[in-house]
Amino acid sequence: MAKKVAIEVTEAVGEAVTLARADVVAAYPITPQSHIAEHLAELVADGELDATYVPVESEHSAMSACLGSSAVGARTFTATSGQGLELMHEVVYVASSMRLPIVMAVCNRALSSPLSVWGDHSDVMSVRDTGWIQIFVENGQETVDNTLCAFRIAEDPRVVLPVMIHLDGFHLSHMIEPIFFPEQNEVDKFIPPYKYPLPLTPEKPVSMGCFGAPFIYPETKKAQEVNLEASKKVILEVWKEFGEKFGRNYSPVEKYHSDGAKTLLLTMGSYSETAMAAMDEMRSEGKDVGLIRIRLWRPFPFAEFREAVKDAEVLVVLDRAISYGGPGGPVCSEVRAALYDQDKKPKIVGFVAGLGGRHITVDGFKYMVNRGKEISQKGSENEFEIYGVRE
Amino acid sequence: MAKKKAAELTWKDLNIGAIVTEPGNASELRTGDWRSQKPVFDLSKCTKCGLCYVYCPEGCIEENAEGYFEPNMYYCKGCGICAAECPRDVVTMVEEKEE
Numbered sequence: 001m002a003k004k005v006a007i008e009v010t011e012a013v014g015e016a017v018t019l020a021r022a023d024v025v026a027a028y029p030i031t032p033q034s035h036i037a038e039h040l041a042e043l044v045a046d047g048e049l050d051a052t053y054v055p056v057e058s059e060h061s062a063m064s065a066c067l068g069s070s071a072v073g074a075r076t077f078t079a080t081s082g083q084g085l086e087l088m089h090e091v092v093y094v095a096s097s098m099r100l101p102i103v104m105a106v107c108n109r110a111l112s113s114p115l116s117v118w119g120d121h122s123d124v125m126s127v128r129d130t131g132w133i134q135i136f137v138e139n140g141q142e143t144v145d146n147t148l149c150a151f152r153i154a155e156d157p158r159v160v161l162p163v164m165i166h167l168d169g170f171h172l173s174h175m176i177e178p179i180f181f182p183e184q185n186e187v188d189k190f191i192p193p194y195k196y197p198l199p200l201t202p203e204k205p206v207s208m209g210c211f212g213a214p215f216i217y218p219e220t221k222k223a224q225e226v227n228l229e230a231s232k233k234v235i236l237e238v239w240k241e242f243g244e245k246f247g248r249n250y251s252p253v254e255k256y257h258s259d260g261a262k263t264l265l266l267t268m269g270s271y272s273e274t275a276m277a278a279m280d281e282m283r284s285e286g287k288d289v290g291l292i293r294i295r296l297w298r299p300f301p302f303a304e305f306r307e308a309v310k311d312a313e314v315l316v317v318l319d320r321a322i323s324y325g326g327p328g329g330p331v332c333s334e335v336r337a338a339l340y341d342q343d344k345k346p347k348i349v350g351f352v353a354g355l356g357g358r359h360i361t362v363d364g365f366k367y368m369v370n371r372g373k374e375i376s377q378k379g380s381e382n383e384f385e386i387y388g389v390r391e
Numbered sequence: 392m393a394k395k396k397a398a399e400l401t402w403k404d405l406n407i408g409a410i411v412t413e414p415g416n417a418s419e420l421r422t423g424d425w426r427s428q429k430p431v432f433d434l435s436k437c438t439k440c441g442l443c444y445v446y447c448p449e450g451c452i453e454e455n456a457e458g459y460f461e462p463n464m465y466y467c468k469g470c471g472i473c474a475a476e477c478p479r480d481v482v483t484m485v486e487e488k489e490e
Contacts, residue, residue, distance in 0.1 A: 099408035160407055198410045207411040215398045220409040222402040
């Protein structure tokens with residue numbers, strides 16, 4: 001029987017990693033991820049998690065240590081945030097290129113300067129193209145469930161890729177929520193022991209992360225891209241099996257009152273809960289609006305996304321990061337590209353909001369949806385607005 | 392199936408993460424193809440001192456059956472260090488021409 005516990009979401013991540021029986025945790029504490037690193041240190045010290053905890057001196061070292069432990073076949077976890085993710089940046093690419101199924105929780109945080117420990121998606125967008133599977137979660141339960149799914153997806157012999165779980169700093173990481181934890185024996189059945197196909201071992205030596213001269217480098221990249229694309233099928237399978245076993249279902253694109261709605265709002269992460277409240281209010285006012293939320297950010301769920309917006313006339317996209325000097329928000333430019341070749345597509349209006357932890361209220365979402373519709377009617381949807389900024 | 396040369400491998404032939412399972416296969420990598428100059432050895436002046444062998448950063452100078460030292464052009468990058476170090480001016484650097 002699953003037990004329901006009131007717990008801070010970061011600590012719940014530690015509990016999920018314990019249930020998943022991680023062998024190695026290498027992490028450096030950074031706000032707002034610190035409680036993940038600290039709670040796992042406690043769990044290992046108390047003997048509740050039989051793992052090696054590597055107290056590294058930086059995030060660059062954290063991910064480097066993870067490469068080694070994953071390569072020998074140890075189930076490996078790390079977590080970071082904002083500047084920490086930036087410091088480990090170059091090693092993040094190595095994990096996916098070397099096909100090491102590390103699981104990492106990222107408590108999304110704004111980037112300096114000015115210094116901010118609060119949440120937005122600037123850190124995530126800088127690792128968009130690192131080749132990791134990336135899942136945006138909305139609440140504590142989803143964080144725990146997807147941390148468990150992440151190990152299963154990452155280690156599937158058809159995938160063997162690292163997975164990032166993106167949870168919003170503070171707005172999600174520091175909430176205390178009631179969360180169902182499955183029993184250990186149920187999790188053991190769901191996540192079989194990890195077996196890396198070609199591990200580092202003296203019995204049968206291999207060379208990993210070799211030099212790739214121009215004659216071979218493009219072949220390695222094509223293999224990596226095909227593999228990441230193909231992982232979607234397995235991600236869907238794992239979510240389906242999770243739903244059957246644990247009764248909670250996850251899909252690449254979440255829909256809320258969106259079927260047939262003429263105006264749609266698109267969000268990622270925990271703000272979707274506030275956005276849902278806004279949709280409820282607007283629906284009760286008789287407005288034809290709905291919400292879609294992208295859960296699977298990489299590999300991008302093109303088919304599911306196009307299906308979700310097929311009846312919409314206006315699509316209002318929320319970004320929590322700016323692509324400076326570019327087309328506005330990175331999510332908005334990505335969904336535009338995903339729809340460009342479609343015969344029937346909504347007008348797309350981008351908003352940037354919630355930077356550096358600035359709150360977006362229910363009224364804020366209502367404003368953006370109404371304003372987005374207005375902008376689309378004027379035909380000036382190529383410009384984006386930073387919502388709530390003082391002029 | 393006959394073993395493919397490294398430069399003929401397709402993306403489907405690669406191990407997971409491009410892991411190399413065969414030890415020492417870096418010797419297949421032809422580093423001699425980026426040379427713009429090649430060393431030409433006049434062995435009539437050579438005293439077999441072996442300084443070129445010691446200084447070659449590629450490690451591609453080998454001792455032949457008569458005890459003379461000669462570069463393996465599959466690997467020689469044409470850096471010219473052997474020519475600079477040889478006390479007897481045995482080595483001359485000559486422009487590579489397309490063959």
